[in-house]
């Protein structure tokens with residue numbers, strides 16, 4: 126049985142901040158399957174059903190309307206929700222967040238030529254919304270606390286490149302710009318920053334996601350910014366598993382990590398399904414995610430954390446590979462711009478985990494595939 | 500149906516497809532061990548040109564989100580694509596690779 130509190134048939138989220146906002150009603154990338162497709166797999170799909178409580182001792186969950194659903198194995202795959210603005214104005218109809226298809230359709234309903242839109246947060250979702258809104262003719266201002274965009278997941282030179290795309294589209298980027306207050310006026314929202322006030326028609330708050338861990342927490346399942354899970358998705362409680370973005374997964378390094386990516390939602394549950402059937406199939410995929418902004422595709426593989434030196438290879442057509450090398454000369458991460466062809470060769474080079482001389486990494490005559498074989 | 504020229508046999512390199520546009524349809528033609536194979540150049544997930552992707556062992560990966568297709572059968576092998584790409588017959592005529600559409 127698959128229980129979810131949304132009323133839409135299950136879908137992939139990436140198009141929500143891209144094609145949907147550009148006006149496509151049913152983009153192919155939503156991958157929405159029919160009721161029949163679930164029935165054919167003998168999946169009893171219960172939409173619009175919120176699970177209010179979990180009783181691990183009795184091994185059942187309780188829906189909001191009081192129905193009890195017993196289980197032998199329970200997978201908690203509750204994902205995350207958009208972090209909201211910690212101000213009373215968060216409930217104003219002109220202050221939006223983006224997580225669900227319903228949110229995306231609501232946001233799209235507002236976008237029009239000349240709309241003054243502020244986007245708070247220059248992470249992936251904020252920037253994708255800014256790009257889509259600018260293409261729809263909105264006057265977009267992005268407000269970001271850090272001194273550069275996507276500061277959490279790319280090095281500064283890549284941030285600078287992404288910033289240039291937005292500036293070219295007349296998006297106002299206000300970096301190092303904390304939002305002090307937002308006030309409702311009759312015909313606009315007034316956003317106070319340290320230097321001035323900005324008047325806008327609409328504010329999209331894109332300041333991160335909060336994992337939906339409450340069910341687990343209330344039952345005493347170990348939670349720490351995500352439900353703690355081993356490599357196979359087992360939680361601290363027997364018969365309870367955590368899948369996808371809500372899981373904080375044990376890494377080979379011994380640390381736990383939570384991933385906000387399509388990849389973890391697509392592939393980690395395969396390990397969970399194996400574990401339920403008593404088969405160990407650890408989820409060890411190299412982290413990978415992408416963002417599409419304007420005509421550009423950015424792919425990020427590996428862990429771009431601190432302590433890496435970044436080398437760049439770029440060809441005449443502007444296809445870029447930024448290579449994150451650790452102090453031992455091992456490739457740990459890579460960022461590819463409009464260069465998806467190199468994802469697999471670089472993933473293999475990272476997995477090989479051996480030092481590579483920097484002249485070879487930078488030698489444009491050597492393909493990454495050749496480097497791996499060599 | 501008609502045969503359209505793609506390129507001469509010796510212009511092909513391993514793992515580097517040639518693209519022909521037939522009317523509205525871009526087609527990517529690959530040389531594999533056992534001959535030439537033609538598939539639609541457009542990924543069935545969103546929109547990307549497969550000819551710009553990584554190819555190896557008879558498979559091509561979409562450059563945008565890494566969906567993977569079998570070049571011989573057009574079959575979608577890995578998410579996020581689930582719909583196969585169209586395939587087209589090929590032949591070699593006096594040293595010229597041709598595709599039928």
Ligand SMILES: Cc1cc2nc3c(=O)[nH]c(=O)nc-3n(C[C@H](O)[C@H](O)[C@H](O)COP(=O)(O)OP(=O)(O)OC[C@H]3O[C@@H](n4cnc5c(N)ncnc54)[C@H](O)[C@@H]3O)c2cc1C
Nearest residue numbers: 129130138139175176203204205369370385386387390414
């Ligand atoms: C706008 C947007 C764009 C994105 N774009 C990209 C991208 O380009 N590339 C990329 O790699 N990743 C992208 N992501 C990230 C990726 O989509 C998510 O990481 C992925 O959706 C996580 O899947 P999940 O199934 O774990 O959780 P979710 O997709 O969040 O699904 C969890 C479901 O559980 C439901 N639920 C929660 N609590 C309960 C309850 N108590 N009872 C019943 N149901 C409940 C929720 O409503 C939701 O439907 C994007 C995310 C968003 C929001």
Ligand code: FES
Nearest residue numbers: 542544545561564
């Ligand atoms: S467009 Fe090909 S995988 Fe998404």
